[in-house]
Amino acid sequence: MFVVATAGHVDHGKSTLVRALTGMEPDRWAEERRRGMTIDLGFAWTTLPSGGTVAFVDVPGHERFVPNMLAGVGPVPAALIVVAADEGWMPQSAEHLAALDALGVAYGLLAVTRADLADPGPATARARAEIAETSLGAVPAVAVSGVTGAGLPQLRAALDRLAAQLPAPVVDDPVRLWVDRSFTVRGSGTVVTGTLGAGRLRVGDELELAGADEPVRVRGLHSLGEARPEAAAVARVAVNLRGTPRDRLGRGDALLTPGRFHHTDLVDVRLAGDPAADLPATLTLHVGSAAVPVRVRPLGPDTVRLRLARPLPLLVGDRALLRDPGRHHVSGGVRVLDVAPPPLGRRGAAAARAQVLAELDGRPDLAGELRRRRLIRAAALLRMGVPVHAGPVQDGPAYAEPVAGDWLADPAHWRRLGEQLTEEVARHAREHPLEPGMPVDALRQRLALPDRVLVEALVRPPLRIHAGRVGAASANALPEPVALAVQRVRAEYGDRPFRAPEADRLVDLGLGPREIGAAVRAGALLRLADNVVLLPDALDDAVRVLAGLPQPFTLSAARQALDTTRRVAVPLLELLDRRGATRRLPDDARIVVT
Ligand SMILES: Nc1nc2c(ncn2[C@@H]2O[C@H](COP(=O)(O)OP(=O)(O)OP(=O)(O)O)[C@@H](O)[C@H]2O)c(=O)[nH]1
Ligand SMILES: [Mg+2]
Numbered sequence: 001m002f003v004v005a006t007a008g009h010v011d012h013g014k015s016t017l018v019r020a021l022t023g024m025e026p027d028r029w030a031e032e033r034r035r036g037m038t039i040d041l042g043f044a045w046t047t048l049p050s051g052g053t054v055a056f057v058d059v060p061g062h063e064r065f066v067p068n069m070l071a072g073v074g075p076v077p078a079a080l081i082v083v084a085a086d087e088g089w090m091p092q093s094a095e096h097l098a099a100l101d102a103l104g105v106a107y108g109l110l111a112v113t114r115a116d117l118a119d120p121g122p123a124t125a126r127a128r129a130e131i132a133e134t135s136l137g138a139v140p141a142v143a144v145s146g147v148t149g150a151g152l153p154q155l156r157a158a159l160d161r162l163a164a165q166l167p168a169p170v171v172d173d174p175v176r177l178w179v180d181r182s183f184t185v186r187g188s189g190t191v192v193t194g195t196l197g198a199g200r201l202r203v204g205d206e207l208e209l210a211g212a213d214e215p216v217r218v219r220g221l222h223s224l225g226e227a228r229p230e231a232a233a234v235a236r237v238a239v240n241l242r243g244t245p246r247d248r249l250g251r252g253d254a255l256l257t258p259g260r261f262h263h264t265d266l267v268d269v270r271l272a273g274d275p276a277a278d279l280p281a282t283l284t285l286h287v288g289s290a291a292v293p294v295r296v297r298p299l300g301p302d303t304v305r306l307r308l309a310r311p312l313p314l315l316v317g318d319r320a321l322l323r324d325p326g327r328h329h330v331s332g333g334v335r336v337l338d339v340a341p342p343p344l345g346r347r348g349a350a351a352a353r354a355q356v357l358a359e360l361d362g363r364p365d366l367a368g369e370l371r372r373r374r375l376i377r378a379a380a381l382l383r384m385g386v387p388v389h390a391g392p393v394q395d396g397p398a399y400a401e402p403v404a405g406d407w408l409a410d411p412a413h414w415r416r417l418g419e420q421l422t423e424e425v426a427r428h429a430r431e432h433p434l435e436p437g438m439p440v441d442a443l444r445q446r447l448a449l450p451d452r453v454l455v456e457a458l459v460r461p462p463l464r465i466h467a468g469r470v471g472a473a474s475a476n477a478l479p480e481p482v483a484l485a486v487q488r489v490r491a492e493y494g495d496r497p498f499r500a501p502e503a504d505r506l507v508d509l510g511l512g513p514r515e516i517g518a519a520v521r522a523g524a525l526l527r528l529a530d531n532v533v534l535l536p537d538a539l540d541d542a543v544r545v546l547a548g549l550p551q552p553f554t555l556s557a558a559r560q561a562l563d564t565t566r567r568v569a570v571p572l573l574e575l576l577d578r579r580g581a582t583r584r585l586p587d588d589a590r591i592v593v594t
Contacts, residue, residue, distance in 0.1 A: 001045075001053045001224070001235050002163040003195050004109075005073040007100060008082035009090035010061035013113030015042065016146035017082060018058045021156070022046040026058035039065055041072040041180055043193070043236060045224055050160045053224065055236040056080070057180075057195065061092050063328060070099055070321065071251055071289040075178045075195040077234075078107040078162060079136070083127045085143065086118035093127070095330060099286075101134035102273060102321040102333030107166055108136040109158055116145040169233035174257035175199035175207065176313060177237065178288030182250045188220065190246045192255070193238045194289065199257065201237060202230040208256040209249060210263050210313060216255065217242040252290035254313050261313035262383040268341045268357055269320070271302045273332010279304065280324060283331060287312060287320035294322070300354035305341065306334075314339045315385025317362045335362040339384050374413040375454070378406040404457035414458075420447055421458045425470050433479040434518045437471020478522045485509045486524045490535055497538045498564035498572070503531045528571035542572060543581045543592060552589035 006014040015038050018026045026042025027033050042058035057076055059069040073079065079100050083093055100108070110127050112120040120143035131139050140158050144151030177194040185191050206215040220240035223231045231237045239255065254261075271279075276298035285294045285306060295307040314320075314336055322331040337360040344350050356372065364386040369376070378388040388408065403409045409417075424446050428438035444455045459470050478486065488509055493499055501509065511519070516533060519525040525533045545561050546553065553561075559569040573590060576582040582590045 001055055002078065002166055003055045003057060003076050003234055003236060004078045004080050004159070004162070005057040005076040006059050006080050006082055007069070007073065007096040008061055009084070009087070009092040009096075010037065010063070012061060012082050012084040012087065012090070012093075013146050014038070014061060014080075014082045015058055017080075017111060017113055017144065017155075018042070018044050018056045020146045020149060020152060022056065026056065037062060040068050045236070048156055048160045048163065050163070052160065052163055054159050054163065055224070057236075059096075061096070063092055063095070066092070066095060066099075066323075066328070067284075067286075067291050067325070069096060070286040070291065070323070071178075071180055073099060073103065073105070074286060074288045074290075074321075075180075075197050077105060077197065078166060079105050079109075080159075081108055081110050081127065081131065081136075081139070083110065083112050083123050084114040084117075085112050085120040085123045086114050088123040089126045089130060091328075094130070095328065097130060097134060097136075098330040099321055099323075100136060102319075102330055104135045104319045104333060106135050106137070107162060108139045109155075109162055110139050110141040111151075111155060112141060112143045113146055115143040115151060116148050166234075170198045171200050171232045173198035173233075174260035175201060175255065176257075176261060176288070177201070177207075177239070177255040178290065179249060179253045179255065180251055180289045182246060182253075184246045185240070188240050190241045190244050190249070191222075191238050192241065192249060192253075193236070194255075196231060196233045196235045196237050198233045200230060200232045201239065206258060208258045208261070209244070210253060210256075210311060212244075212248065215258055216244045252288075252292070254288060254290070256313055259379065260383060261315065262339050262380070262385075263311040263313050264339045265308040265311040266341060267306050267308070267314055267336050268299065268338040268353070269304060269306060269334035269336050270357070270360070270362060271304060271322075271332055271334055273322070273330070276301055276304045279322070279331055283322045284325055285320055285322055285334075287314065287318060296322075297350075299350055300358055303337070303354060303357040304334075305344070305353075316364045317385055337362055340380075370408055370410040371412075374410045375450070376408055378402060378408050381408065404453040405451065407451065407454060407457075417447060417449075417454075418458050418460065421455070421470070422463065425463060425472075429471070434482070434514050435469070436518070436521055437466065437469035439469050440465065441468075443470055478519060478524055481510055482515045482518050482522075483524070485511050485515065486519050489525070489533075493535065496563060497535055497541055498562040498568055500528070500532045500534055500564075500568045506531060506533070528568065528575060532568060532571060534568070534572070538572075539576070539579075539581075542576065546576075546582065546590075547592045547594070549592075552585055552591045554589050558590070 008014050015026045022044040024044035026044045027038055032039050038060035045055040048054055057072040059072040112124045124141050142151050142155045142158050144155050177196055179192040179194050182192040203218055203221055205218045209216050218239055219242040221228050221231050222238040223235050279296045282295055285292050290312055293309040297305040299305055318336040320334050337357055369386050381388050425438050440452055440455050444452050459465050463470055520527045526536045527533050549561055577584050583593050584590050
């Protein structure tokens with residue numbers, strides 16, 4: 001199937017032509033038929049001589065309904081421009097053409113209608129000249145009459161040729177179905193329709209709906225009036241949604257492949273059309289079937305920042321259109337450069353941003369995104385429309401290896417972070433010589449990293465992570481003052497290993513609780529109780545001495561054999577009990593366990 005939208009001034013015969021081609025009535029509303037004027041979008045389809053199907057989105061020509069027209073052409077890549085032979089080029093001929101040009105529509109046909117009423121020559125020449133100046137370029141023209149049927153076979157043949165020119169749709173792409181209609185079907189519930197430009201929909205699919213917490217589920221699918229289990233782009237589709245109230249969605253909403261679109265209310269864009277300086281402060285942004293008021297902030301000569309009145313699922317590279325509804329003026333097309341732009345807080349930020357934007361062209365670029373964002377999750381980039389695993393990407397790596405989890409990093413930034421981490425750890429060691437390294441979370445904050453897995457990934461030998469801290473792999477090495485104090489303990493108590501320094505002696509040696517903790521963690525001292533420390537080899541020595549006693553032995557016998565005091569002997573024996581080296585009997589005597 002291919003989908004084509006009509007375009008052209010009011011009463012130039014668009015709907016008459018669609019009716020003549022398809023035998024279907026594009027004007028759905030009684031009011032439209034009564035007034036002989038299209039108000040909202042109409043839909044009809046027919047089979048072409050080749051056997052292919054063309055579906056029409058028939059748009060209104062009246063100037064009041066240009067927003068409806070834009071909702072119809074937004075998602076459609078081809079246009080049938082209709083000009084009446086007897087009236088020729090008119091204001092909405094021009095406005096519709098400007099809209100197609102702004103959206104970058106590159107495929108089209110000119111039908112000069114009402115050729116039974118006037119010579120189609122002049123209207124054809126003028127229209128072709130106007131169209132040639134736009135993204136559509138030189139288009140074939142067919143003179144027709146919707147009343148006599150003259151020219152219709154030629155028009156069908158021309159539609160077939162147009163269909164053959166269109167690029168093949170990407171059916172593997174994520175779905176972004178811009179809703180152009182929503183209604184309720186008795187017994188089925190909510191149904192929305194739209195033009196599926198890429199991707200594939202299946203009954204049972206879960207889709208994302210902006211602003212809804214829960215995914216919505218496809219209960220049924222129709223295309224060309226028939227129920228189908230699946231529909232692949234390009235197609236006109238009607239989607240029946242399970243359990244989604246009708247008032248939850250309407251024109252301008254989009255049904256999305258979950259996790260693939262970034263909802264944004266702030267975008268930086270490049271203008272094709274009026275210069276940034278000439279734009280009013282507020283305009284309407286039209287993209288897909290959506291129309292959203294925006295505030296415009298000029299940045300560079302052809303770049304602006306748009307603040308949207310409500311978020312839209314936009315991707316880098318999207319084309320949209322800015323229009324001034326008051327003046328009936330299409331300001332021009334825009335190309336989305338950034339869907340998650342940085343805030344412009346400090347002085348000079350806007351000018352700096354303009355420079356960055358001057359380098360961007362709306363083509364998703366992995367290396368450039370990493371350079372600018374420095375650190376970002378792959379999933380977040382994907383949601384902006386930047387392929388993270390697909391290649392080839394121009395001038396950059398086609399694939400980026402995550403540095404941790406699904407975090408991607410600019411290589412130069414990652415190297416700098418690694419250096420910064422080493423410096424922070426060294427500084428911490430200088431300022432807190434007794435601590436066994438810097439806590440991972442403190443490092444995460446110092447380096448302003450969003451996730452602690454990034455800190456962990458940055459730690460390289462000789463640094464290591466131990467017990468939630470980052471320190472030198474030789475973190476067991478004691479700070480110098482503590483090492484000296486331990487040496488003095490060893491010198492003084494080496495020959496009477498079961499004598500523990502008294503509390504005031506510990507103070508003299510400079511061994512406070514923190515220093516003792518450091519020495520114990522380093523394995524340089526053994527703590528039996530508060531302020532009761534021995535050299536670490538004392539345990540094995542004690543077992544040897546106690547094994548030489550008649551078994552079982554009492555506390556007092558042990559104390560004497562070890563040549564120590566109760567202050568040491570009681571906790572020492574308890575420690576040996578806990579380690580299974582001695583066992584305490586019911587009468588409080590002990591034996592050495594061999
Ligand atoms: N003689 C003649 N009349 C035509 C032809 N095409 C359309 N008309 C008449 O022109 C009038 C407008 O036709 P529509 O098809 O409603 O025009 P439209 O472009 O769809 O108008 P809007 O949707 O309101 O923009 C109707 O009265 C048609 O009967 C044609 O080829 N020949
Ligand atoms: Mg019409």
